[in-house]
Amino acid sequence: MKYKGMQLGAMLAAMLILSMAFVPAVSAQGAQRLEDVSKGINSANVQAGIEKHFAEDSRGGEGILKNKKMAIDGENVYTKLEIDIPESGEYYVTAWVMGVNGQEKIQVYLDDEANPAGYLKISDNGWQSAQLQDKNTFNPISLFKGTHVFSFKSQDIPEIEFIRVAKQKDAAIISDTNYRNYINTLKAKSLPDNYRQLKNEDIVNAAMVLTSNPEGDYAYQLNMNFAYTYYRAFYFTSGQNVVFETRKSDPYASDPVMFLFSGSDPVNGGSWSNDDWGNGYQSKISVTIPNTGTYYLLLRSYSSSYPGTSDLYKDGSLYASNVALAGTNVYNGDISKTGTLNYFTAKLTGDSRLWLEDSSSWPGKIKGFNDDYSGSGDFYWGVASRVKQQFSPSINYALVSSYSSSNPTGTADLYMKLDNSDITSFFPNLKADDAIKSAPASDAYNCISWSGGRVDLGRYFWPPDPGNPWYDPNQLTAFDKFYGNNPSRYSGAMTYTRTGATVDNSVVDLWAVNGVYTHASVKKPGNDQPHGYDWESKPGGLMRTLHPRYALRGDDYGDVSNYYKQTGTYASGVSSQAIGGMTLEESIESGLTVIEKVELTEDEKAKQSNLIENIPKEVNNEFNTKYGLWKETWNDPNLLIHSNPRMYAQSKQYKDFLSYSKKHGKAIWPLLFQKYEQGDDFVKMAILDLTYTEHGSLLDEIRQESAKERYTAEGVYIAPSENANMMKYIKKLLELK
Structure with missing residues (x-):
């Protein structure tokens, strides 16, 4: 058989491949109505009638499988399969085909040829390897370099899973071992008596x-x-x-x-x-x-x-x-x-x-x-x-x-x-089809805490903050300590390290813009939670979202700057040495972890109330006015994606509020303490800005104590939190009053 020239139909087929479609084979008398029957794939998921797109598939032998579709030509039904041939030559062709009872052969057409290139001889009414034959002989056919379309014709839609081509006959044979073993295993199955x-x-x-x-x-x-x-x-x-x-x-x-x-x-x-x-x-x-x-x-x-x-x-x-x-x-x-x-x-x-x-x-x-x-x-x-x-x-x-x-x-x-996720307006590189919601918008946790498996740390959890249990003057070291379980995030928490971490083995990506850290994303198996089809993020106060790895690139988050990989070890409590791979919820439910919580005593609350009552009314009113103006800036939609609380302290309103607070000194501290106790997490920045220079050693001692792995009398790990540290600090500052 001569090499098939690049005739008009084949040229059109090659051109249309660019749009993921190809021209169906037609008879010499002209094409009947061609109906795409591959719309069995969800209509929203179809590209130009493609029923199957082969991805890095080696089953084509010396050819590269491309696409499969089906078409109707009058009363004839075709399955059409594209394959790329790397070099011109003589090739044996076989197909993995489902035979039906009474069927003897399936005709095979190549490209736009009017006459069959041969037929598949069917020997069974099930899946089988069938050779492309001509007059009952398994001979090679000539194929030029490039893309070819094999069309299989039958009264029923031919079920052709794939084809295989090779220059050597033995190399073209498709093994049926996997299928036969599988079917034989199923045939041996029976239902239990009950x-x-x-x-x-x-x-x-x-x-x-x-x-x-x-x-x-x-x-x-x-x-x-x-x-x-x-x-x-x-x-x-x-x-x-x-x-x-x-x-x-x-x-x-x-x-x-x-x-x-x-x-x-x-x-x-x-x-x-x-x-x-x-x-x-x-x-x-x-x-x-x-x-x-x-x-x-x-x-x-x-x-x-x-x-x-x-x-x-x-x-x-x-x-x-x-x-x-x-x-x-x-x-x-x-x-x-x-x-x-x-x-x-x-x-x-x-x-x-x-x-x-x-x-x-x-x-x-x-x-x-x-x-x-x-x-x-x-x-x-x-x-x-x-x-x-x-x-x-x-x-x-x-x-x-x-x-x-x-x-x-x-x-x-x-x-x-x-x-579907609604965060695409914040990230210009995130396509709507890629953004899938995995949890509602929440202020209970952020990207950093979620990537470490904690959901109780608050939206503004930030390891480089002085009150944070994982704080270090070097910001990157603070993140290293958090991901490295130093101290442990909870019993059973995965341990991550930057040592040896690469773009290929990373499970946590840390992001930065102009050297300033902004975000963290996580993928399976990070923190033993599901993370979707690729990567997952909890951006600030927005909904948790599944996304492609780099889709959040932009002015706000910058780009991935550092990688963390699994070490293969887990944080363990003294009550168990085999608890690796737990989620925080499982660790708590198993009695291996408790979250440290600190509250003011009744005496401390009374003292705080008395101190507030002694503040002049006009000072209290002005404090609340300036505080309210600052708090209004928290609702700026442009800030919603941020987890670093310092992003909320850049406004003129904050500077004005802080200046007023400094003017009145320790007298207005109880008002700040009360706001923090009531859940306004951002107030911690004002507390630190007003007190840390003079009294930071108190917080340093608290933090250093919380960084020691502590356990209850029953051996349950006490997981540290920034909130607990800040409440202890407030207690210490109240004592000074």
Whole structure:
């Protein structure tokens, strides 16, 4: 066969690749209506009809897999697959294909050729490696350097997972070992004798892992396993009656749940589901198709804990044998939220697909799904899945399965029901599609405390402050002490270090602008909390947000200046030497940590009140007036993103208030103490500015004592806090009065 020249159709295909689309093969008599059937990917997630975008995929052999889509040409259905060929030559071609009962071959077309390049010989009604043959002979074909489009034609939509090309015949063969081992394992599975009781009591159904995520309002599972479960696309015409049913010699040996739904619009275009309408635990769906188009059939096991196999029948005839019943189904219905929400997989090994079941019935209907997400943001999702959509009724379950039958298992983090974040107006480089909310706006903690796993330290927690337990005259050393557990942040807290930390192994990034520290962001596995698809930040008083690593660059935060990596060690209390990897909440709940709290005694409160009563009324009034003017500046929206409290002491109003306070000296100290005790955290700056020069040694002693790791009589670690130190300092200053 001669090298294929760069004809018009191929040239157009290569040009359109730039926009992630390519020209479908057409017959010599002219193209019939071409209908993109790859809209089974959520419409918001489709780029020019791409059904699959291969990311750094080595399965193409000596070729580089690009994209896969499907198209309809009259009565013919095509699966079309792009592959880059690095150099011209003779190549053997094989495909990983799903055969169906009664199917003998699938015709294969190359680029815009009118005649087939050969055919795939089908030997089984399941997944298999099939060689591109010509007259029953596995021969190579000539391919020029560049991008080629292989089109596979069949009466049903051909299920081609990938193709492989190689100049040597043996190198082109696709191994079926992984799939055969996987299916054989599933075939050997059976349900326990008490399964009916377990099912009736809903014990075998999927379990939900709700966040132990501080302040968060979403659901997640980390490091979850997922596996391939049977699915495929069909093209049906309006009014067509279709019946799908699972059957098994022992109908109680597996428990499939069946879904059928419109690939282009599962919300409005039709979605059906069934559990146990067939014989035994088997499932069955019989429907009249409302609209011409693509529909997906999906099977999963009722319980992720009890996978298996079954035979699939279509319209009364065997269609496929020993189809996989698996997938990981996760319940998230306890979280009730409205609006556009995000569901996604992250931190993958393998290649995930995400399917969402609504709460309309049991089982729910599939109303959203995605394979490889590609949105309008800067983050590259690769083969991770994401659905960003509003659903009514709400989504109850998220099913994660493997795209690949040839590599049928994987792991992923799963996130469900996350709102979009509203912080993009503060960060010009953060795209709306990339900004996902992980917790509401709060003054209870900030970026530094969250990156260290503490959520009780206040919005203006800052290690370089003199009252801070981790204070050091060198600001960077103060951060080193905080992240390095010197003193421990809490029992079980991760220990981080700058020593040996690089851009590649960092889990905490410290930011600075013009040498001034501004912010910290964190990623998995930092502080043993979930951190989304890439990095996470709690910017000042704004909502906690998932974002691409450098998306917060700008005038306010500058850029990443320092890296912290895990040391592999954890802060441990004397009550336990094996508590590494705990969150603060888990450490507190386990009785290993208590947060130090300090309050004024009744006598101290009385003394403070008496001192305030002795302040002349006009002085008190003027104090409150100037204080109020300063406090109004706290609401400046431009300050909301800052965690460093000193950013709130740059205004003329603060300087005016401080000058007035200095004029009246110690007499007005009790007013400052009272404001701090009532929760106005910023007052600590005025207290320090007015007292530290003369009485700072008192605070230094308090801080040095708090830096010693202290425990209760029962051996519970007393976690230090700046608030406790400041309250002790106020007590000392009251004694001076």
